[in-house]
Amino acid sequence: MNITIISNHYYPEDSGIGLYSTGMAEFLAKKHIVKVIAATPYYPQWKIYPEYDKKGLFSTEIVNDVEIFRFKQFTPAIPTFKGRIFQMIHFFIGSFINIFKIKKNDIVIVVMPFTISAILGWLVKTFRGGKLWIHVQDFEFDAAFETGISKKIGILPSVVFKIELFMFNRADFTSTISNGMLNKLESKTNTKKYFFPNWIDHSMINTDRAKPSPLFDSSKFNVLYSGNIGAKQDWDFFVDFVSACQEMNHVQIYLIGEGAKRKEVVESLKQFQNCKYYPPVRYEELNDLLCNADLHVLFQKNAVVDTVMPSKILGMMASAKPSIVTGNEYSEVRHNLEISEGGFYFHQDTKLHEIMGVLKNLIENPEQSTIMGDKARKFVIEKYSIESVLSQFQKDIENS
DSSP states (O other): EEEEEEEOTTTOOOHHHHHHHHHHHHHTTTTTTEEEEEOOOTTTTTTTOOHHHOSSSHHHHHTTTEEEEEOOOOOSOOHHHHHHHHHHHHHHHHHHHGGGOOOSSSEEEEEEEETTHHHHHHHHHHHHEEEEEEEEEEEEEHHHHHTTTOOSSSHHHHHHHHHHHHTTTOOEEEEEESSHHHHHHHTOOOSEEEOOOOOOOOTTSSTTOOOOOTOOTTSEEEEEEEOSSTTOOHHHHHHHHHHHGOOHHHHTEEEEETTTTTTHHHHHHHHOTTTEEEEOHHHHHHHHHHHHHHHHEEEOOOOOOBBBBTTTHHHHHEEEEEEEEEOOOOOOOHHHHHTTTOEEEEEEEEOOHHHHHEEEEEHHOHHHHHHHHHHHHHHHHHHHHHHHHHHHEEEHTOOO
């Protein structure tokens, strides 16, 4: 098959959507001809990577048998809602030229965000034939309104949701990464839908392969948040948590990542000696980082339900360490943690003292941490291994 993938995020971005779009393309390329239309890499720093910044507006490269057509899009230093909209439009304009570099197509897979990329996919289908598959990694407009990035008033929300609806109804197939998001997709379109979750390469995230991380203090109980420092997380609660942990001299907290809220959050943490910030580690170092933490934390805003399923959860669980997560009562993350018994999930009006109680209990009962971590890892290997998820997806598109 000739497969075209349109994804704003792609290699060498090695976290979030870029990681999964790359993995999908390279897996399919083992059997099919795969071409990718992508943006110039910029995430999570919100700054075009130096090695690509020197290139022209358009560039082409081949990586692991995948041919990649790129356009150097506008990238806002501060990703406001309007800035993101402008970035989407600029990417669309440049990528419109790139779609004519596709000569044959049997199926075009559009990864959302960007929503506007679905129009590009529809044009590929129109000009080159084949079918259109829209895969939703993030309901970007819903997430923007739920997290307060933009207000759900005025003409703009009406326009963007109409565009979203129009494109969903032009697709032959749609898919998304969690059951909650699948339900949301059900409310938006009548097209045929598939469950296509993110996956974990448990050979890469594996305690048996982990070496000591130079970032951690081995004499302390190390609590880690690693990932995007953005609007979906509850950073006020995180700061309160760090403050409450000050009296526990044996606890050290680490914030590792990049994102739109990074400067603001890091500034608010400077007053605390028990919290250290580091920029993202390379993917090759991620295993050592995740597996050497004693506890993972993820504090999400209660308003965010399942417009997005945090992919970092899979890595946290695969590291065989327990997690403490907060968020909405109906989140799929809650379901996964409770079913696996691999961590603690708090929702609605979570009291800080409850989480502090859990933390103290884990410190005093290390055997409980070991048992919970093992259960978490077993769960993600059974449900979200890269082999089973991508093999099933390949079968689905071949039979579509």
